[in-house]
Amino acid sequence: MLAVINAHILTITQGEIENGTILIENGKIVQVGSNITVAEDIDILDVEGAYVMPGLVDAHTAVGLKQEGMRWEGDDRNENTRGPIMPHLSALDGFCPEDEVIYDAMENGITTVVSAPGTANVIGGQAAIFKMQERATADDLYQGVVGMQAALGEDPKGAWRNQKKLPSTRMGAAFVLREALCKAKEYREKVARGDANPDRMPERDLQSEALAKVVTGEMPLYVHAHRADDMATALRIAKEFGLRLVVTSATEAHKLAGAIKAADVPVVLGPISNSRMSVETAARTIRTPALLHAAGVKFALTTNHPETPLLTLTMQAGLAVRGGLCPEAALKAITLYPAEIIGMADKIGSIEVGKDADLAIWDGHPLKVRSSVLATFVKGELVFEFGCNCDWEDIEGCDCH
Amino acid sequence: MLAIKNGKLVTIANGVIENGTLLVDGNKIVAIGPEVVIPAEAQVIDASGKFVTPGIIDAHAHVSIWEEGLGWEGIDVNETTNPITAAVRAIDAINPDELGLHDAYQNGVTCIWCAPGSANVIGGEGVTMRTYGETVDEMIMLSPSGIKAATGENPKGAYGSRNQMPKTRMGVAALLRETLVKAQNYQRRIEKAADNPEKMPARDLGLENMVKVLKRELPLRAHCHRADDAMTIVRVAQEFNIKVTIEHATEGYKVALELAKHGVPIVVGPTLSCRSKIEVRDSSLATPAMCAEAGVKVALMTDHPVIPVWYLPICAGVAVRHGLDEAVAMRAITLTPAEICGVADRVGSLEVGKEADIVIWDGHPFEYTTHVDYTIINGSIVYQRQ
Incomplete structure (x- = not known):
């Protein structure tokens, strides 16, 4: 058992607690508050007034799939070779647990990420949830599939039109998506009619088998779309097939906030900080989070690492505040909201009794640029502790060592 | 003539002046310091609580x-x-x-x-x-x-x-x-x-x-x-x-x-x-x-x-x-x-004789959440936050 004492706790769900205590047992938070008696025989971590918040969550990245410092050698995001519909691929099969960005995550209080296949294909494959710890295998970090990654707009169009193959237009992308969903629906019906009778069962089809879970609503469809019209296409197709939809990237979401709210679709927005590197991101603005919040849309902020580095997740929240969002919502957008969107809110996203002890401890307010993470806990395990983090061995005069 | 008064002037060349005033005439900085007399005809920006830096x-x-x-x-x-x-x-x-x-x-x-x-x-x-x-x-x-x-x-x-x-x-x-x-x-x-x-x-x-x-x-x-x-x-x-x-x-x-x-x-x-x-x-x-x-x-x-x-x-x-x-x-x-x-x-600095490229910020310029209130380029206000 561990007691974190003298903490300025940003609980996210229950406001702030000064001089607070968090009791951790078996990787879980068992008590939170300001008047907690701490038994003498347990480990005590006195954080001397430091801010303690839940571990940060990024709901849309390519952590592990695009290794830092490598190009094609370490890039396993897009299998845009055989065709634009690849639902049977899984992020777990491409995830490298040695990606250096996992250390960035631990050093910056980011404890959970979604790793998703890339957006060159209309259906890229299954995205999965991973914890940010030092482990030998991807399976040790894996928390399950979160959804099917799809994409509309310039990415799939650009990837396939160069090869003079379908889809070379937005119409084409929507068509291949609807066609695949129809096929999966029929497959599922055939399987149901077959009723496990080997004579009546259809031949096994891995693609349709994977997509059938999307058609039944068992697995949400995460659609990457920047432009409002692409998001509108996603909403239209989701309605047609009765899908559970999450929109990612969502650069122009503020233009479609009413329809997104009406359809009760959550948004994984970002990065809001990057340059407008393509035609479809020309309308990018840091005001989008504030506008979505005002419209009542549930959204999380994301880096879409490596589009922008994972460690800028708090910066996304800080810039959202500059763009008009209240700091409370900005902090929720990198903790509780992504946890809710990915279906993990019973375990992560806030400091509450019963949740995993995923904690980020800061020497200042997390939305301040100069604040550093002092320590990070994942499920009660200390995965990072601030020390001399410089590489000054090469420089004379450093007295850190 | 433009006067920026009561600002925290980050001059770069000569340290930080708290509650300082800076005068711009034409495209040049003509005065800077804690006690600058503001001419009656000057347009005045009150930079109380603000950071003033070079562009x-x-x-x-x-x-x-x-x-x-x-x-x-x-x-x-x-x-x-x-x-x-x-x-x-x-x-x-x-x-x-x-x-x-x-x-x-x-x-x-x-x-x-x-x-x-x-x-x-x-x-x-x-x-x-x-x-x-x-x-x-x-x-x-x-x-x-x-x-x-x-x-x-x-x-x-x-x-x-x-x-x-x-x-x-x-x-x-x-x-x-x-x-x-x-x-x-x-x-x-x-x-x-x-x-x-x-x-x-x-x-x-x-x-x-x-x-x-x-x-x-x-x-x-x-x-x-x-x-x-x-x-x-x-x-x-x-x-x-x-x-x-x-x-x-x-x-x-x-x-x-x-x-x-x-x-x-x-x-x-x-x-x-x-x-x-x-x-x-x-x-x-x-x-x-x-x-x-x-x-x-x-x-x-x-x-x-x-x-x-x-x-x-x-x-x-x-x-x-x-x-x-x-x-x-x-x-x-x-x-x-x-x-x-x-x-x-x-x-590059706030100094007398330099061209007036000046920024007024509502907080520390390095912070994520800080806004620019005014940008002045070559003596003209080219941006004012609404």
Whole structure:
């Protein structure tokens, strides 16, 4: 058992607690508050007034799939070779647990990420949830599939039109998506009619088998779309097939906030900080989070690492505040909201009794640029502790060592 | 006449003045201090509780020649048809109404060094320019300003993949030396001709620029991520006695003492971008701090649009988080880049006689959540927060 004492706790769900205590047992938070008696025989971590918040969550990245410092050698995001519909691929099969960005995550209080296949294909494959710890295998970090990654707009169009193959237009992308969903629906019906009778069962089809879970609503469809019209296409197709939809990237979401709210679709927005590197991101603005919040849309902020580095997740929240969002919502957008969107809110996203002890401890307010993470806990395990983090061995005069 | 009163004046040159007043007449700063009398006719901005800084300067960016919100139509940054293009000029590609320029001045970045990209070993002429103006000519501060060069993976990748030189780092260095020797020969032919038109060599626009490098009139500003690439540039600089800077300097910390010994300034960045290729694997957010500590002159860059130009003060904040002295960080986005870009006599600090490029902020300029309230360029208010 561990007691974190003298903490300025940003609980996210229950406001702030000064001089607070968090009791951790078996990787879980068992008590939170300001008047907690701490038994003498347990480990005590006195954080001397430091801010303690839940571990940060990024709901849309390519952590592990695009290794830092490598190009094609370490890039396993897009299998845009055989065709634009690849639902049977899984992020777990491409995830490298040695990606250096996992250390960035631990050093910056980011404890959970979604790793998703890339957006060159209309259906890229299954995205999965991973914890940010030092482990030998991807399976040790894996928390399950979160959804099917799809994409509309310039990415799939650009990837396939160069090869003079379908889809070379937005119409084409929507068509291949609807066609695949129809096929999966029929497959599922055939399987149901077959009723496990080997004579009546259809031949096994891995693609349709994977997509059938999307058609039944068992697995949400995460659609990457920047432009409002692409998001509108996603909403239209989701309605047609009765899908559970999450929109990612969502650069122009503020233009479609009413329809997104009406359809009760959550948004994984970002990065809001990057340059407008393509035609479809020309309308990018840091005001989008504030506008979505005002419209009542549930959204999380994301880096879409490596589009922008994972460690800028708090910066996304800080810039959202500059763009008009209240700091409370900005902090929720990198903790509780992504946890809710990915279906993990019973375990992560806030400091509450019963949740995993995923904690980020800061020497200042997390939305301040100069604040550093002092320590990070994942499920009660200390995965990072601030020390001399410089590489000054090469420089004379450093007295850190 | 414009008066900014009661502000926290971060002068860069002479420390911080609390509750100071600054007077602008025409395009110049004419008075600054704690007790400046404000003339009755002056327009007054009350900067109580605000930070007042010189205009922020990005020492290396591609704003307006690598346009945002467009594809290849707006990308005019690399003339990748020949690895030596010393004659091409960034000034000829500027779109003065580019989205990134609006972001820049509305977020306090008033001046940039706009340069060709790094696909070529010699990329062409850079230009030091303001970020606001109706025409390109109005925006230019210094042209030409530096010749862009590049080493390492970018030129190797651009040409090696077509089986053209350079395919290796040896090839990059050889092309650089060949070009400088051609310029020496060209310079000699011109000197020998002694103004006799009959004997003058045919005019060569590229070699003309390289002669300016040989004469130390223009610095060679060399893109180097790895320490070995930076040392190649230091070696060539010594051989030809030319002025150089190291741009990016991702591994600068590994050779900081060497760079300090040779007096080579570095322009570090874009911090806050990913380790996107092998040669930036060893990037560190502590590079500015470690190099400054070793005595190297350090400016920061965004390399816009690699990261957006308006991140620059945040990059300074992150450098402070990783050990850089706050005053050095503030200088690294104002006076130091002004020096490197050849305009330190005009901008980069709040001093009497300098041109009035001034920013008023509602909080510390480095913070994520801070807004720019006013941007003043060359004495005119060009942006006011609504």
